[in-house]
Structure formats: structure tokens, C-alpha cells
Amino acid sequence: MTNALSVQSIDQLTRDALDELNRIGEADGVEQWRVAYLGRRGKLTGLLRALPKLEPDQRREVGSRANQAKNALEEALARRTREIAQAALASQDALDVSLPGRPVVTGRLHPTTQIVREICAAFMAMGFSVVEGPEVELDHYNFEMLNIPAGHPARDMWNSLWIDYANEEGQQPMLLRTHTSPMQARVMEAQDPPVRVVVPGKCYRYEATDATHEWHFYQIEGLAVAEGITFADLKGTLYEFARRVFGEDRQIRFRCDYFPFVEPGVDMSISNFVDPETGRRPINRDEDWIEIMGAGMVHPRVLEGVGYDPQRYTGFAFGMGPERIGMLKYGIDDIRHFYRNDVRFLRQF
């Protein structure tokens, strides 16, 4: 036996084994190498068989060296195994990761649906329920119950499309609702106070269309009636709405306006968009404000009409156009885009 067991012979064997391992290129060779050196009949194992024959001093030194060698070879084996596996994966076809992925078709909700949902969600968070009503409405609910009797000049504010149907008295009692406000009376007739609802839905007006006017549009009406509801509550509710939908730094402003079913009646504006030059929202000029809805305290005659005691109950109502809100939010320049349904428009939202 040329290689007597010694520190030197173990070192020599280790060097030889590592050299050999580094030259091996595939998994089979690595296994053979393992059997050859570390197996039960392997070279290192064989060498160590002579250990008991050594002097105790030498045995301790050589034994320790032999353990180090075994650990070194096992570590090298594990490393080389990983390297070879990695090289094998790398040799497979690489992907052009820039190729477009497998197509998955998704649709989107119409922008009006999205805005209506966002607005309703803001009010639902404040305890409002969502209700819907008929699009073909009776004059009685669309006008009369809202303190707009036949012949009232305020009817000029709502040019109507009437249904071709006459009742026994020869009147045309049905029309396409001009606002979702008729649900005020319908909701209050059906329940006792407290009331807190928002009413989204389609409305119709006999009106020429242009970039800011549509004859068919959505409105979201809101109504809150209970004991103790004040104009201050209206301000707070609409302020919270404006912050949720338009952002925290918006301010709101009210000016006197007229709708026959509220008194006092107001128009609410929000502060306009950030001035790109200064990064601020100027509020000192009229053009810095954008009117977004009409509102007011429910007119006592409307409350009386549904059998609520106007001395006991008070409430507020408001109405806004989601398309207009969407136009402001998304910078849409023409309301007619909404219902032309060009998918190039619809897919942007």
C-alpha cells in the first residue's frame, strides 16, 4: 500500500478527489465519484480502516484530519450537484420574456356606473340606503308633490317628454321623469321618519344636446328627514361627500338658488383643481369654484304632502349629475361621449 495512513496521505486524497469532482460534468459522474470516495468501499473509507493501527497520539491527529476531509468532500459534493443541476436548467430553451402574454379578455363597467357607485358608496358610509324608482313617472310625483303645480313658471326649469297617453279627463298624466326627485315623495309615503336615502337613476329632458347637455342623463337625488336635521347637517354631509369623491383638500361653498321643493334652496360648488403653477387651490375668484349640485331644506309643503308634520320633522335634499362629476374627475370634455358607447371611450375607465 503506497498510501500509508497519514495526515499527508489524507490531504493528498482530498486534493485528488476535489480535482476529479471539478472535472465531472453530469449527475451520473457525480454519483460515481461519491461511491468512489465516500461510499462504504470508497477510497477515504478504505484509508481510514488503518486508523485503529496507529499510535494513540497519531490516531487523534489523523482521525481529526480525516473528519475534516470527509466534511470537505461532502460539502463539495453538494455544491457540485447544485451546479450541475443549475447548468442543466440553464441549457434548456430560454423564454423571450418580452413576448406578449396569453390574452385574457376583461370588460369594464360603464363610467356612469362607476361614478354612481362611488357617489352612492360615499353616502352609504353615512347611513344612506340606495333606492330606485320608475323612469316613467306621474306628473303627480314628478311635479305636484314637489310643490310644482301645473302652470307654475318653475316648470320651465324642466322641459319634459310626455307619454302619448291620455286619461279619462283628457290629460297626459305620464312623463319621462325629469329628475329622480319624485322618489322623495314615494319614499316618504312608504315609511315614517327617519329617512335617509339616495336615488340614482336615468332622467330625461326635452333639451338640445351639446358638449355640456344631454337629454338623457343620470341623477343622484338624496334625502334625509328626521327630527333635528338642519342646514348645518346638510353642509357637513355634502362636505364629507366632496372629500370622499374629490379629495381631502377640497372646499365647498353654497350660494342661494331656487328649487320649488326646498326652502332655503342652495347650489353647492367645490373648489376647483390645483393650480399647476403654485400647487394650490385658489378659492378667491368665482371661476375657482364649480357648481356640482342643487340642495336645500325640504319645503314644508313637500313634508305636509306626504303626511309628515313639518313643525316636528325637518330634512334636506340634494341632487347631482354623475356625468358632470365624472367629467370633472376625469377631464372628459363632452358629455355626449357617455351614451355614444364608443368602446375607445368606455375602455379608458
Added chain:
Amino acid sequence: MLIPFSWLSQYVDITLAPDELAHRLTMSGIEVGDVFTRGGWEGCVVGYVRATRPHPNADTLTLCEVDPGDGPPLEVVCGAPNVAAGQKICFARPGVMLMNMHNGRREELKPATIRGIVSEGMICSEAELEISDEHEGIIVLPDDAKVGTPLDDVLGDTFLELELTPNRGDCLSMLGVAREIGAITGQPVRVPEIGYAESDASAETLASVTIEDPDLCPRYTASVIAGISIGPSPQWLQERLNRAGLRPINNVVDVTNYVMLEFNQPLHAFDLDTVTDRHVVVRRASEGEEFTTLDGVKRKLSTENLLIADPAQAIGIGGVMGGANSEITASTTNMLLESATFHPLNNRRTSTDLNLRTEASLRFEKGLRPELAPIALRRATQLILETAGGQAAGGIIDVFPGGDTETPAVPLTVARLRQVLGMDLDIARAETVLASLGITTRRTGPDSLEADPPYWRSDIAIEEDLIEEVIRIIGYDEVPTTMLSSPIPYHQANPMTALKDGLRDALSAAGMQETISYPLVSIDDLNRLSVNGESGGGLALLRVANPMSVEQDIMRPTLAASILNTLAYNRGHNDGGFRLFEMGRAFIPQSTGLPVEREMVAGVMSGPRYDANWLSAGESLDFFDLSGTLATALGRVGIAVSLESHDHEMFHPGRCARVVVDAGSADGVGLIGELHPDIREAFDLGSDAVVYFEVRLDDLLEAGTNGGRFESLSRFPAANRDLALVVPADVPAARVQGLIERVRLVERAELFDVYAGESLPEGTRSLAFRIRFRAADRTLTAEDVNRAVNGLTRALEREAGATVRT
């Protein structure tokens, strides 16, 4: 309503800059749509035409000797036909910026030689000063204009264009606006002092008035003026009317218009000598009565129209327009001046029915207080005496049947202010604000008052009206901002709204784009849906009486036409496959009352399945794309459906199905199929197949959902078997699958191959299923599965004529 500052400032001092004033008015409810200034004619002055002579080289030109006020007279060439010696005119020297009428640009006026004569300036028309488009004649200034005065001081002005709400008719007048400004700025309002000499003969002896219908005419006042001479109004009067947008006519008519613009009360002047018996009768027209109004139009009236008449004939339509038979003419010498109050709704109805909206009806329809009538009457009488001469009879005629009933005072309490506004306002502050608006108040307690609505306001009747008056002047910024503190009502969930929302989300997640279209369609749209040529597709139709166009006159009975039109529009504008859905209502008329509004969802697919891509071939969207999407989306909201073969004229024969809810009745909730080629062509949808579905959401809701119930998970493994079955071709695959899934231990069956071909008997096809077996309580043995398969094949053979393909 156009408000010139030059006129307005007679009644109130304007202490704010125009833009600030406009802002404050707008915030308090009088919306100012525009503020604009006329003037800026630097270097233009009042000139005096000392003499004229014809231009030696041109018949239509005149040489004028103009005194500019600050130097020797200048020679000016003028082409206007109305230029004459002795006129005060608008004179522009060379160097001044003026509108050049030849090129429409504002540019420097240059010295010009016109037909051989040097013109040392220009006499201006309204067009050159950009006052109006008028350029035929020059502007002739009032005689009292001082020569050399800058033109800005004479013609310059600032205007407010008001956009009034219907309740604020009072601001259709200078005094109304002045009162608003007074309240906002704290300035006193100057109401003109009214007074004139009256003759001994009392008006009541010279003419008489009878009101036959006091419900339509609560008050009629009149004055009588004798010996007037009709002619043009003085220039100051003409100028004021012009600036407010009214055309001057003659001194009497101009005064009536002037007082209308000043006090808001329309007035009418009659030639008293044309009034039979000098007796005015206010009565309803008889049915079919004809009357020719001032504008020369003969109008047919009804008993709903109120006439001003004499015993012989009608002489005016009350509060709308006078008659040609009694109008003021150049030869009128004695007149009766009317200032009356008419019923607003009736007045509006008459002007609407006759399609005759006038400055008068615009005011009467909004309601005028009867207290206003005699005030305006005296004011107009005073001004007519000043401008047309004559003698006013003593006193006025005043017929006021309800005159002894007082207008009730309106209460206001601090408690109600707090209840409505949510803020504490003391009564003294409310008093101050109301006083600034000219509203008289009296204390009725330590924290309450009552107010008399002033004669110019017809919109103050209840406590809330006073609350608005107070807070609109104080400003809404002072109201605190609080959150609702009343109890939150019980939230009533709406299942239809929830279904619509859920289905919208599911359909869009499954690849479909939501659209929303106009619910008004045309009869042509509906006819296109009918292969059998039945008008309107044989549906009952809800029509609009006053449609904006014939394209949009029917409330849609189906969503089909809308979504097919949407598809057609997009095919014209975009490439690619389309997957569209719309949720909306179909309108079904009833014999009485409101129509049924049925919530529907409809969807359509057509074109390539995917945009061109490297991973898939260019296949087209087909029936199974749509049926898979619909089933997936409905499954997402907890509704399992089956499709049953069906026939419907909208669809390709053999490619149509009813949508049936598994848990529901057998009637079905909608239709799905490939559109009939004729309909595809009628909507111009190209050559690709178009697949369409519609589902009635109310039926869907009624059928109910089966979601929301937990089923425990088996912890034992499943066993899969593939089974190819030869089945008669007319047996629907869904029926075979249903039979398989009914068998015990079968967890589910998936159809993975459909084959028909030579190796199979005629009239059969092969359906291959992967069937998964599982038991809840044990691991299945091969023996268990074999037994189950055997049972299954026997059942399939018995019930569907199916055999196992070998």
C-alpha cells in the same frame, strides 16, 4: 335681464367694483351670467355738426363742418344718410382705435382722402363703436351733450346680464335689483318720488271699469289723461330703453315700458276715444271669440283667456298684449292707462296656449302683488305728463274686489331659525337683515317677530321664506358644518339592486364591456328586429307624445335594438371583437297607469375571439363564447342555468335556446342564440356571426339563487374515469350530463370531447365525459367505481339510448 349701471345707479349708489358686485349678487341668489362694459373709446368726443354741404364728387357723401370742442372746426366726410347740421355726434380723430367695418378689425383711424377731399376724422355709427351691428346711420347724441366731452362719459356703461330663477321676478326691474344691492352693500335705496297735478274732473267720472272675473283679475287700476300729444320720447328716455334692450316707440308707450323696467309692473295705454262708452270690462273670452292683437295677428280664444273689453268689443288680452283697435296712435289725445293684477297661472296658460310670451306675461306669470298696481300707475302717469303733456284726471280708478282682506304677516322665531339652519341667530340680527331688504317687521316676543311681505316681493309667504332671506344675505359660510346626529334608519337592502350590481361585476369580469344607451328607439329599429315583418316586432309600444325626433319616439320594449345599434356604431369605428352588455329597463305599456318597467340584461358578441396574437389562431366569437360567459357570470351571482333548444324569429334556426334557471320554473328567464342573418344584415353588422342574449332580471330574482350554503369537504380521495358514449344525435348533451351527475358517488362530470363521424352509426354522436367519483366516508375501491360505472351505463342506455363506445 339687462341692467345698465347708468340707470341702476339712479336708485342706489354702487360702491363695489362690477365683478365684486356680480359675485355678491350671485351668492345671494341673483345670478349674474355676465358683466360687461361698453366704452374705452379713448380720443372720441362729443362733436357738433355746424354745417353740411354735398360732396362735390359723390352724391351719397356729405361734407360736414364738425366742432370737436377743443379747436377750430374740421372738415369730415360722412356717408350716413341721417347726418344733418345741428346734430351732436360721436367724433373720432385720426389716431383713435376704431372698428374698421371693411375688415372687421379694431385698428387705428388714419387720415383719408375720400373722392378727392381730405377727411379730418370720422362721425361714428354704433358698429364702429362696437355697440351694435348698426352701421347704416350715425349715432345722434342728445342735444344737451356737451361738445368736447369724452364719449366714454356719454355713451360708456357697465351692464349686468341676470339669469333669474322663476321666484325672483322682482329683479326683472331696476328697483328690484337696486334693493338687492342695497341689502348687500348697506346703501339706501332711492325710490322715485311720485306726484303730479290733477285736474278737478275725477277719473271715475271720465271712465269706468267693471271686473266680471275677479278670480282672474284681482285688481284693476287706471288713470285718465286728456290732451296729450304723441311724439318721440325725450332722448334720455329713449337712451335708457335702448340700453336695457327695448326699442323706443313713442312717448306714451315708452313710459309704460320704462315704468315696467323700473317697478316691474306692466302697464297698457288705451286710446280712450276708441273705448266704447269709456267703459272697460274685464271678462273671460267667449269660446271661439276672435281678437286681433297689436302685432296684427288674429287669435282665436277660449273661456280660459281673460279679455280687456269695452261693451262692444275686446280691446286687449289681459296681461299679455293689447289690441290694434285701441292702441295709442299719432293722433291719440285722450288716454286710459291700465295698471292691473292678473292671476299668474291663468296668465301663463293664456300666453302658452297662444304662444305669445311677452314682457308683460313674463312678469304677470310670476305673480305680482296688487299693492304694486296703483304705485306704478301713478309713476307712469307722472312721466306721461312730463313727456307727452296733457292733464291728468283727479284720482285713479281702482277696482279691487278683495281689497279689504289684508295680506297675512309672516312669523319668524329664533327657535325655527335654529331648527332649520342649525345655528343661533338673535332676533335683532334677523331684523337688521330684513330691514336692509325693505321688509317691515314687528316684534311679537323676545325671540320672535312678524314681517309684512313688501309690495314688490310675491315670493315671501312662509317662515322658511324669511329664513332664506336672512341667511342668503348673511351668507351660508356662517352656517356651521355638522354631521347628521339623528338616528340612522334601518338599512333596507334592495335585492334587485344587489342582483344588478353583482351581475354587472360578473359580466365585466368575464370579459364583457358595459354600455348604457338611450332608451328611446324608433319604429324602424324595432321593425328591423322582426324577420316576419311584424310592425314593432309585434310588441306593445309606449310612445312619447312630443319626441325630439322620429328616431327617438318609443320607449324601448326590448334592449335588443339598442345594443345592436351600439355594436353597429362600434364596428364602424373600431377593429376587433366586441363583447358588450347593457343593463336597463324594457317598457311595457299597461291599459291604465304607469307602464311595467322590466329590468333586463342583454349582451352581444361578434368578431374575432382575441386581438391578433402569436398564441392563438384567429377564431371568431361564437354561441359557446356567449353561453359560457353567461353561465359563468350567472354562476358568480349564485344562479345555475341550463339552455334548452328553442325557436325564435330573431335567431338563426337551430341556434337558439331558452335560458332556464335550474332551481326555477320551466318557463325560462331569457333567450340566447346566434342572430338571424336577416337581422344581422338589417342592423348592418357585417358577415361575422353575432350572438345575443337577453335575460329578465325580475324572473331571475324570482327563481332565486342557490348560493350561500356550505357543503362539507370530503377528506377521501376521488377516482376519475373517462367514458365515451354513443348517443342519438337529438339527445342534448346537457341531458346526458344530468343523467350522469344524478348517479350516486358521481361528484361531477366534464364533457371533454364531442365527435360525430364515419366510425359512428348514422344519427349518433359520441360524447366523452371525465367522471369524478367520490364518497364522503371512505376511499373508493376499484370495485366501487366499477359498480357505479355499470349502474351509470345501464341508466344512460335506458333513459337516453346511450351505449359505451368501445
